[in-house]
Amino acid sequence: MVDYTFARKDVLKRTVIIEGNVINTAPLRIGGGKANFSPSSLARDEVLKDVLGNPVIPGSSWKGVFRSTGERILRSRNVKVCSGVGRDYCLNNKRKADYFQRLIKEEKVEEALKTFWDYTCLNCKLFGTMSVIGSVRFLDSVSSSYTLGVRTMVAISREDGAAARRALLTVEFVEPGSVFPFKLIGYNLPNYAIGYLIKIMKNINDEYVQLGGLKTRGFGFVRFENLSFTSQGDNKIGDEDKPVEITHVKEKDFNNFFEQMKKFVEAFESVSIPYPKE
């Protein structure tokens, strides 16, 4: 009998919280939508803000960055993974999407769980797919300590099919050194999945990954600080996992945090992930 706990939403065996601060080391631009962008006028493109005007990195952005960074890590290790973008997701790729929907509709819970377990990758299980929510939730990061800047850029628009038009665009961004809170909550995470998330965070912290827009202009680098980790519940989830006894870690410096979390990273590096099936 396979232990499906990692994929189950009906039982809670473990809750993991990783939280701390994110500081941008380069200008950061997460746009608030370009609906009013007009190529013929001087447009002002603002960053995404909450109702009080504080800049926000939405949880959905974190999820996207973690998923795409993780995809690269998994591919480099020859672990099967989908991009989760458009129609490239495991249940669709395995031709199980319709079958899975039918099982859900007919409330065949056990068979649906088995299908989800067998035919989805680590990213689908962690970050969600189709009608299944992921095992990790990212909270919106709303900054309370920030500076906003603006830069005027030349935007080239070809949307009318005619000759390219050049227009000036005033782009707002968050100045380096601004501070955002960061928090993720994981449900029923195996130790190897925790190690995988930590490895993704190291990639972000080491500036292999950028957040938001204007990446080619060097925007979007961030680092983590004052991170804490807490785990409540089981110290091992699933047959393929190995126990890790660490339940609390708190470190100001990211590299010290990473060092304290090494056992989880080792669990990730040594695990043989039994899914997705062929």
Ligand SMILES: [Zn+2]
């Ligand atoms: Zn997948």
